[in-house]
Amino acid sequence: MGIPTVTTPAALIDVDRMHANIARLHAHLDAFGVAFRPHVKTTKCQQVVDAQIAAGARGITVSTLKEAEQFFASGVRDIVYAVGMIPARLPQALALRRRGCDLKIVADSLHTAQAIAAFGREHGERFEVWIEIDVDGHRSGIRPDDDLLIDVGRTLAAGGMTLGGVLAHAGSSYEYDTHDALVAIAEQERARTVHAAQRLRAAGLPCDVVSIGSTPTALSAANLDGVTEVRAGVYVMFDLVMHNIGVCALSDIALSVLTTVIGHQEEKGWAIVDAGWMAMSRDRGTQRQARDFGYGQVCTEAGDALDGYLMSSANQEHGIVSRSGTPDPDIAKRFPIGTRLRILPNHACATGAQHPEYRALTRDGATQTWPRFYGW
Amino acid sequence: MGIPTVTTPAALIDVDRMHANIARLHAHLDAFGVAFRPHVKTTKCQQVVDAQIAAGARGITVSTLKEAEQFFASGVRDIVYAVGMIPARLPQALALRRRGCDLKIVADSLHTAQAIAAFGREHGERFEVWIEIDVDGHRSGIRPDDDLLIDVGRTLAAGGMTLGGVLAHAGSSYEYDTHDALVAIAEQERARTVHAAQRLRAAGLPCDVVSIGSTPTALSAANLDGVTEVRAGVYVMFDLVMHNIGVCALSDIALSVLTTVIGHQEEKGWAIVDAGWMAMSRDRGTQRQARDFGYGQVCTEAGDALDGYLMSSANQEHGIVSRSGTPDPDIAKRFPIGTRLRILPNHACATGAQHPEYRALTRDGATQTWPRFYGW
Numbered sequence: 001m002g003i004p005t006v007t008t009p010a011a012l013i014d015v016d017r018m019h020a021n022i023a024r025l026h027a028h029l030d031a032f033g034v035a036f037r038p039h040v041k042t043t044k045c046q047q048v049v050d051a052q053i054a055a056g057a058r059g060i061t062v063s064t065l066k067e068a069e070q071f072f073a074s075g076v077r078d079i080v081y082a083v084g085m086i087p088a089r090l091p092q093a094l095a096l097r098r099r100g101c102d103l104k105i106v107a108d109s110l111h112t113a114q115a116i117a118a119f120g121r122e123h124g125e126r127f128e129v130w131i132e133i134d135v136d137g138h139r140s141g142i143r144p145d146d147d148l149l150i151d152v153g154r155t156l157a158a159g160g161m162t163l164g165g166v167l168a169h170a171g172s173s174y175e176y177d178t179h180d181a182l183v184a185i186a187e188q189e190r191a192r193t194v195h196a197a198q199r200l201r202a203a204g205l206p207c208d209v210v211s212i213g214s215t216p217t218a219l220s221a222a223n224l225d226g227v228t229e230v231r232a233g234v235y236v237m238f239d240l241v242m243h244n245i246g247v248c249a250l251s252d253i254a255l256s257v258l259t260t261v262i263g264h265q266e267e268k269g270w271a272i273v274d275a276g277w278m279a280m281s282r283d284r285g286t287q288r289q290a291r292d293f294g295y296g297q298v299c300t301e302a303g304d305a306l307d308g309y310l311m312s313s314a315n316q317e318h319g320i321v322s323r324s325g326t327p328d329p330d331i332a333k334r335f336p337i338g339t340r341l342r343i344l345p346n347h348a349c350a351t352g353a354q355h356p357e358y359r360a361l362t363r364d365g366a367t368q369t370w371p372r373f374y375g376w
Numbered sequence: 377m378g379i380p381t382v383t384t385p386a387a388l389i390d391v392d393r394m395h396a397n398i399a400r401l402h403a404h405l406d407a408f409g410v411a412f413r414p415h416v417k418t419t420k421c422q423q424v425v426d427a428q429i430a431a432g433a434r435g436i437t438v439s440t441l442k443e444a445e446q447f448f449a450s451g452v453r454d455i456v457y458a459v460g461m462i463p464a465r466l467p468q469a470l471a472l473r474r475r476g477c478d479l480k481i482v483a484d485s486l487h488t489a490q491a492i493a494a495f496g497r498e499h500g501e502r503f504e505v506w507i508e509i510d511v512d513g514h515r516s517g518i519r520p521d522d523d524l525l526i527d528v529g530r531t532l533a534a535g536g537m538t539l540g541g542v543l544a545h546a547g548s549s550y551e552y553d554t555h556d557a558l559v560a561i562a563e564q565e566r567a568r569t570v571h572a573a574q575r576l577r578a579a580g581l582p583c584d585v586v587s588i589g590s591t592p593t594a595l596s597a598a599n600l601d602g603v604t605e606v607r608a609g610v611y612v613m614f615d616l617v618m619h620n621i622g623v624c625a626l627s628d629i630a631l632s633v634l635t636t637v638i639g640h641q642e643e644k645g646w647a648i649v650d651a652g653w654m655a656m657s658r659d660r661g662t663q664r665q666a667r668d669f670g671y672g673q674v675c676t677e678a679g680d681a682l683d684g685y686l687m688s689s690a691n692q693e694h695g696i697v698s699r700s701g702t703p704d705p706d707i708a709k710r711f712p713i714g715t716r717l718r719i720l721p722n723h724a725c726a727t728g729a730q731h732p733e734y735r736a737l738t739r740d741g742a743t744q745t746w747p748r749f750y751g752w
Binding site: 007008009010041063064083084085086087088089108109111112134137139140171260261262263264265268272274277278279281282283284315316317318320336337338347349350353354355356357374375376 | 383384385386417439440459460461462463464465484485487488510513515516547636637638639640641644648650653654655657658659660691692693694696712713714723725726729730731732733750751752
């Protein structure tokens with residue numbers, strides 16, 4: 001079952017590249033002696049998570065309770081649900097803990113802390129809660145100097161919950177593209193999260209865990225003093241956005257979409273392929289970066305990037321492949337009908353989500369089917 | 377099982393609005409006496425297609441052979457696979473026809489026509505083929521005046537295949553937003569496709585079917601002389617892109633994403649909700665239209681649009697709801713944690729594809745689960 005038998009469009013994983021990406025992150029973090037907790041939202045795939053755990057991951061991060069349920073069912077106990085808890089989801093979190101899952105939940109408001117404590121007391125459950133810290137104004141969390149941090153910590157502790165630690169995500173790291181800027185944002189993420197932990201401890205509250213991370217900062221951190229664990233997701237596949245940020249080469253990207261040429265508009269220099277946005281996702285994450293890859297970088301079927309050839313446009317099940325700048329008058333000869341190409345995606349999390357399964361391609365040319373799940 | 381019991385995020389269908397959208401299209405087309413063949417790629421949902429067929433649809437259009445297989449299994453025989461055929465997919469098309477599916481396939485090149493004829497002869501199958509016509513330079517197809525049209529027709533006929541007709545899609549209709557412009561592009565789609573049919577017939581070739589359509593042109597056509605059927609997909613749900621084009625009101629949009637407020641950044645005027653791009657899709661189709669709705673228009677849980685409130689940004693499982701223009705300092709009071717909102721999507725086809733199922737909401741407040749499928 002080699003690549004010639006894979007029907008298109010298909011989400012291919014280059015297994016060697018995936019293992020190299022996993023090993024690279026562990027090599028970087030091992031030097032600092034911190035634990036690593038991958039974010040499984042990127043792939044939602046058992047075989048990928050198995051490889052991450054085999055390489056030394058300690059526990060996982062999830063973005064939905066469905067991910068927690070699926071991976072707990074397959075044997076992962078140590079799980080952080082890294083999206084702010086709401087009261088309506090507490091029964092589902094309780095059920096997971098009652099079944100033996102070491103599920104940690106996250107709060108960043110007094111309202112939520114109170115709701116967790118009240119629900120926990122009512123059901124005799126001592127939830128472990130991590131407080132989310134806002135290190136860059138990117139999205140959610142409590143700023144490290146805000147008095148609210150201590151109020152939330154006390155509310156949880158006084159309410160009989162376990163205040164497990166603090167958690168931050170420097171989402172703004174995606175906006176940089178130089179090594180120095182990434183080192184600086186990684187240091188900001190570290191320093192502000194450690195500061196929040198120190199404030200909690202100074203207030204007499206427990207704070208064992210200091211959890212930070214994003215793929216750009218995890219790979220760029222030059223100092224992890226005070227940090228106990230790092231989280232990252234997309235590092236396992238990489239993508240064109242990560243390439244533009246500067247944390248991977250095109251040849252590190254482990255995920256691609258295999259597609260077939262189905263027609264041409266020769267005068268326009270277009271080859272039409274059978275991967276549209278349904279296969280690539282609508283993610284145009286490189287649009288506002290220095291190098292816009294359209295809907296993806298075109299590669300040969302073997303995986304070698306074809307410089308200048310992009311998926312320039314996409315409809316639901318049609319993609320348009322063309323050369324940047326001047327149209328290629330020989331497009332129909334270069335890519336005859338039936339030609340198979342690989343397209344590197346802008347965003348591995350979004351592209352993977354469009355596919356019920358990955359086709360994992362090993363060095364010997366064999367492919368395996370690795371299912372993934374979706375929904376909530 | 378009313379809406380209060382639906383967990384978030386969820387893809388809601390307002391069933392009344394859906395039926396009204398279906399009825400409106402049929403009322404428009406019935407006046408011209410042409411058949412209607414819905415494109416099921418929009419929902420990939422049995423219950424929606426059942427409603428379309430009950431309202432008088434004659435056959436369906438599909439964008440993948442998986443859609444053909446799924447809907448043929450549920451009893452639909454008359455199916456057009458409207459994406460250009462490639463040789464590698466002919467065995468799958470043959471298998472469908474051998475099981476009794478009246479599957480029509482599409483070609484727009486000599487290469488493909490020859491491959492279909494050769495494969496058909498080899499397997500003793502008389503495929504019915506429609507020739508795709510390019511009416512606006514939007515994507516694929518043969519221009520109506522191109523000699524290639526006759527060559528492809530003769531290749532199919534001489535090869536023993538059934539030349540069933542011509543098919544066009546005025547994809548460029550999405551670029552207009554006035555009634556007059558839509559009437560004009562609809563007339564262009566009609567006239568050019570009918571011209572192609574006339575040229576085939578003048579060459580002594582059969583061409584029974586003249587199939588055209590897109591949601592904007594189907595709803596705007598003022599003349600359908602020579603057309604035998606119209607196709608459209610997104611009309612059944614509508615979305616913000618269609619609103620901006622001018623073919624529906626906000627209150628016609630039948631699809632929304634139900635979400636829950638999980639936190640705030642009060643100083644920024646942000647409410648954080650549990651629908652991110654995984655629930656909305658990454659589709660930013662209104663970005664280049666006159667009115668940019670971000671990731672979607674915010675509505676109350678009951679479905680009433682809240683003027684000026686948009687999902688302004690989205691991460692995988694987090695959306696940021698804010699007011700356009702000046703931030704709302706009272707956002708946390710307006711939308712406390714736990715508040716449920718509906719978000720109208722940019723693009724119903726893309727948003728639906730992110731969800732394993734729809735929650736169909738009927739007038740009495742009851743909901744049903746309507747599964748949808750994905751993948752290839």
